[in-house]
Amino acid sequence: MGNESFSAGREVLKPPVTQVGVVGWLRKNLFNNWYNSLLTLLVLYGLWATVPPLINWAFIDSLWDSSSAACRDIDGACWSIIPQNISFILFGFFPHGEQWRPITAIILLLSLVFYSKNKKHWKRSLAVYWLVGLIVMGVLMRGGIFGMELVETAQWSGLPLTLMLSLFGMVCAYPLGIVLALGRRSRLPAIKSLCVVYIELIRGVPLISLLFMSSVMFPLFLPEGMTIDKILRAQVALILFTAAYIAEVVRGGLQAIPKGQYEAADSLGLNYGKSMRFIILPQALKIVIPPSVGILIGAFKDTSLVVIIALYDVLKTTQVTLSNPKWMGFSTEAYIFLAMLYFICCLGMSSYSRKLEKELHTGR
């Protein structure tokens, strides 16, 4: 009934070379018709025209740690601008001899961050470690005790400032955003309108204008002689700004939870707070990890806007380095370095988010 094997006398041939293997792939994907072939040739030409000169400029003709005078003599990249100015780019106006303090603070911060990545460590003790760590970092940066020279907050600059603004920005904005999202969905008209007005107002203005307002306008409203630290004002502006965006993303997550989940929680007798804490928020926040991380990555990069209010984050210190006549004209190299710095941090955040998503999907 058709079950006889017909392969008994069949000659087994190899497929023709032009159909399989590398040659086959090239034919199928790059040269399968006339316009794809044309495009492939154009792209190959483009690569040939740009890549070798780029490699030449970046790696072969370049100098990696020389004086600025030597740099002017070559055609290649002057990466020396980085090592020669590294302590200013990274630490800004922090007194040169005391720079071990911000270095230690950053190492402490990164260790805490890496420790927190592991879900097994998410216990009460983690909060204690963070609290202690933050106090130690504050003491290291400020000094004034244990024989360390006092360094006012106005001199905190460079990488520690960028990291501080972004970390506190993210950590404070996220819970505030959740509260705003819950408030916007509230049935009480006062709370709902308050949250809507806040979110729409903040989302309607650029971050730069908020920073300007915090830096220029806000002090005008304070009583005579009272000042609030400039970094603190910028920090608050960043937190308020990020929270509005987080709120909308979390609200989307809350809307995505099926009504049955709210009803099941209600029918068990769980009150609002408990059903949010145990049932709704864990599911909603998990769903919106991708857009939330996107907003937080944006917040990290937005710290660079504080250049506008003369706070010396790592972008501004780089710009100051470039305004030095010795190093003027090497802005490409400096900004590429800066871009790499931001890229590494942002890549770290997004790969962590992927890892977190994968972990949290176990069991679903």
Place this chain on the structure above:
Amino acid sequence: MSEPKTENAGKPIIEIVDMHKWYGEFHVLSDINLAVKPQERIVICGPSGSGKSTMIRCINRLEEHQKGRIIVDGVELTKDIKNIEKVRAEVGMVFQHFNLFPHLTILDNLTLGPIWVRKTPKKEAEETAMMYLEKVHIAEQAKKFPGQLSGGQQQRVAIARSLCMSPKVMLFDEPTSALDPEMIKEVLDVMIDLAQEGMTMLVVTHEMGFAKSVADRVMFMDEGQIVEQNKPHDFFDNPQHERTKLFLSQIL
């Protein structure tokens, strides 16, 4: 589960008096009068859109009524949130689409209510939960997640979850309508066991076999009103109203 006190044996555990409900302009429930005695089993049937689910959802305030009174175990349902939460702890509900919490294990699904509403210590809550899981023949799945279980298994877990709160009344909103036929029996068997142990039950269902074997009263609803109610024998053999007769002819 409650034991009927002899002096209160006649006092209804659920009383609905002249209840009306509107969705905006639409009059979805009218003139509902119902008294449920402890340990009574009531099956509610009717065409879709008749308001049967809406009515039982009013009993645990998942829906609000605009007129009339609903009194559950002596507590009247009003806008007072404390009363509502008190009632909800005493009234268990089983949903058509199970509504298990997907991010928690089966065991956690069951212990959440007792731990955080009844303030039961964790160990005791877990023991009770395992006891109920065994009762519904699903104890070996305790550490799994809802997504890993079949529909029939999930519904049995949902029943166990409500039972862990030791409710006085159990409401069932079309518990088997979303199940494949071969799984309906396992869930109905659990419900029959429950009925035989004396639980007060209100069941919205199309499973007339269940109604015939277990119900004390069968109620027919249509267009937001209770049209007819009777003992199963009389209800199925001798329907009084035309609408009831029409409905029964369609489903039997």
